[in-house]
Each structure stands twice: as structure tokens, then as C-alpha cells.
Amino acid sequence: MPVNFVPSGAEMLRILPEIILVLAGTLIMIMEPLTRPANKHFLGKFALASLFAALWGSVVAHANPGPAFQNMLIVDGFDTFFRILVIVVGILTVLASFQYLKREQSDSGEYYALILFSLVGQCVMAGANELIMVFIGLEISSIATYVLTGYLRDDKRANEAAIKYFLLGSFATAFLLYGIAWIYGLTGSTNLTEIRSALMDLQTSPSVMLVGTAAALMLVGFAFKVSAAPFQVWTPDVYQGAPAPVAAFLSTGPKAAAFAIFVRVYATAFDSISARWEPLIWISALLTMVIGNFAALVQNNIKRLLAYSSIAHAGYLLVAMTAHSEIGIAAIMFYLAAYALMNVGAFAIVAHFSRRRERYLQVEDLAGLGWKQPVTAGLFAIFLLSLIGVPLTAGFFGKFYIFKAALEADLLWLTILGLLTSAVAAYYYLRILVVMYMHEAGEPASTLPPPGAGLKTALWASAVGTLILGIFPSLVLDFAGRSATLLK
């Protein structure tokens, strides 16, 4: 049967953000060698403008929901939520990068182009309704982030981080691809809806054992991308070695997109075999929370500390994943939005504070910052309090909804253990606050220059966002709740 490949206008409209981002990224790549070094800062502004255009594009695409390209992509509330989330992360990262790149004397168009390309992959992941699209989106996003990790080429740690990330990442994606191949062999389809109905139909459903193996293989790939235990080992090394704004990006954008496909694949395609994957994710959630929070206790390097904290946050998200309900999915969406804002903010502060070549990365270096630069320190405090989960910040409602979803799914033990580990977490965040406000100011805090305009905008935007989500959570939660029901 001949297939009509020509997409309709409506279908093209549904991938408008991706089209805008690809066009802008390609344009930057061609403008890069043609602009004089003095004019390079213009490329960053262009990237910023195109990100806002892509934001507009995802709103336009949302007004026109539905499947596109033979059901390979689907534009629904869930897709739009994650598209907007990753593009906002992109905007904040670009804003926070201007000053950093200038300081490291490596302001170039490629950096912004790679961020845009990575976001294309993440947008594709958000809307993927097909395992092949899942894989392609994941690879587009990953390959760009591997390069971004090693962006500072003369930095030994950045090189090490990039190689580690690349080798382990490709290895993990190979598992994912192998799982996809198994699923195709068992069900004859890579489309999530078709896999779902093939597995639901008890008469023709292939052996649960085999499907379980395939789901487990895919779990390896996803768990690596969201840095869930026992596949979290790369995270601290990569976040520590990567340039701080890139670490901000890595820990939020690709992670949110990876959670988006993780949820979509397991809650739609593998819905009927949830009894087989739920226990695995239960164990992984607990391990992730314990390893992340306890390892963070002994870190002195702030980037490493934030890396372990980001592992711990992946653990909370997996708790909601184990709940396997619509409330759980809405909780994951809300938490990822909250987490993205506070984590980008925290990493942006670290990027600013560390100075050239990232010299000041020890917790003690922050001593006295609260008195020397009250505004910067105050913003950092908001992010840290939100990461702890103090009321009136986004982090509080994020944790609240996650554990509420877990309790409603009768996950009493996981909830108790999760709350205990998040109490442990308070210690290492508070330690930073104590050092900032109660220690004598040292040289690093005294010599900190004020943040530039771009960074200031990023910090204030993240902080205001964190507070708004903390005071009026329903603004995002309502949309998340409605989108979570759209999933099936």
C-alpha cells in the first residue's frame, strides 16, 4: 500500500518549535565563521531571540493538537508542557552563559548552536509517540550535550567529563536500542499506542517474560539519562567537569525530556505490564534517594554537591513514577518545572561565583557572601531553600505532590524512606547557607564582581518563578493535571 509521505500544513505547524530551532541553529553555524570576533556576542542574542520564537512556536503548535507524520509525533498538553519547560531552561542557560563565556574567553556561535540543537532533540523527545522517535530525539539531544560538556577544550576536567559522558552514554543508549529491537520483534510495532494494544490483548500478547526483558533493557537506557541508581555514577564527574552553565543545562533540560519519554513509554506502552516494572523502579527510587542524599553530605565541591543533589531529586521523581497514576504524572511534571528553575538558578550562581577557570568551587569559598553581596546570596538562598523543600517555595509543593501521589498509591514505606532521606538533604543545603551567612568573609566573597545583565535576568527570573510556583502552584499544576489525563 503506497503511503502518502507528504505532510499537511497542520502537521508542519505541529513541529514549528523544532523547525525554528533547527533553522536558527543552522544559521548560527553559518554566521559563526563569517562574523568578526568583535561581533560574536550578537550570535548569543540571536540564539536568545530564536528561543523566544520557539516558545511562541510551541504555543502555536499547542493550539493545533494532534498526531503528526504517521503518528510518529504527537502534540498534546504533555508535549507542550515539556517543550515549554526545556525551551525555558534553554533561555535561562543562554542568559546565564553570556558573562561566563566572555570570562573564559570562549564566546563562540557553536556554543549557542549546540544548545539549540540539543533543545531540538528534547522537543522531539517530549512529543515522541514512537520508539524510533524516542531514540532519535535522545541522540540529537545527547550528542550535542556530549560536545557541550567538553566545550572548554583546554580544560583537562572538561575533556575527561566529555569522554566519560560520551562512552557511558552511548553504551546506555545501546541498551535502549536493543530493548526497542526486542519490542519490535515481539509486537511488530514501534508505535506506543500499537504496542499498548498488542500487550493488552491477552490472547495474542507475547510472553510477559520476554516483554519484561525488553522493558528492563529500555529501563537501563532511561535510568542512565535521568541518572537513577544504579546508573548514576557518571553524574558527579560530568557535572563537575562540564562548564557550570552547561551543568545547569544538563541537570535540567535533558533530564526533564528524558523523564517525559520515560513516563510516556512506561505509562502508555507498558501500562499493562506495570506489575513487572513497578518493583524495579521502587528499588531504583529508594537507591537513588539514599545514594544521592548521603553522598552529597560529604562533598566539599559545590558542583559535585549539586550533582549528587540532582541524583537525589531524580529519586523523588522516581517515587512518583512508581505511583503509576495520573496524579503521579502530574506531580512529576510539576516537580520537573520547579526543579528546573531552582537548579538552573543554583548552578548559575556557582558559574558566576567560581570566577575564571572555576577556581572557587569549595563550599568554604562562599564564606561571608551573605554580607558582601546580599542580593546574590539572597537569590542563592531562595534556590537552596527550594531545593530543601521549604514552604512558600516551588520545591515544597513539588515534594508535597510527589509524596501525596505515592501515599495514594499505597507506597507507605517508600514515602517514609523518601521523607527521611529528604530530611538528611536539608543538612547539606543548610551547610551552604551557614557558610554564606555565619562565616567570616574570605577573599573569594570579597572580590566577587556584580553579575552582568544577562545573568541577573536569569537569576531573578528563576527566583521569581520558584516563588510563584511555591505560592500559586495551581498555575502549573492545573495544566499538568489536565495533560496527564491526555496521555493515553
Added chain:
Amino acid sequence: MLEGYIPIFIFMAVALAFPIVALSLSKLLRPAAPSVTKLEAYECGIQASGGARGRYTVRFYIIAILFVIFDVEAVFLFPWAVRYRQLGWFGVAEVAVFLGILIVGYIWAYKKKALEWV
């Protein structure tokens, strides 16, 4: 279902058995009197003069990577060429987009002097 594979299995068995039988037979029949001259590499090249783990200039890798990119590009064009008539102008437009992005990459590499041998 598996019957179709029987000729392949026979072929594999014969292919495996042939060198084993031939080599072990000749080993049993021939006299063995090795000497230094006999063990030298002859007719197969010259004596090795050093290890194979030398260091190469990084330019080789850049050229190799560029080669891979444009080689893969050509492979991607084959399916389009085979279905050229069915895909029509839509196919032409898609390939134009594909090649356009690659040409941008080429210009970028050219302008960055990746193709110059310094």
C-alpha cells in the same frame, strides 16, 4: 521454518572443517625442521621495524571524520534515488533540506580551516 537454513549450515560446517583438516593433515605429513631463515617473513612484506602504536597528527582524525560525514550523506541519498518517482517534489524538497544542512556544515568546516593541511 528452519529447513531453509540447512544448506547454510552445511556450508558453514564444510567451511569450518576444510582448513582444520587440511592444516592438521599437512602438519602430520610434513617434516618439521625450523630455522631462523625459514621463520622470517618472506613474500608477505618486510620485517617490522617498530611498534604500531605510533602517534599521528590530529589532522588525520579530522579528515577521517569529515570523510565519514560525507560518506554517510551519500548513503542516505540512495533510498531517495530508488524511490525518486514516488516521492516526487516532496522528496526533492526534503533532500534539499538535508543537503542544505550538510552544506552549512561543509562551509563551517572549510571556514574553520579544517580542510587545510598545515
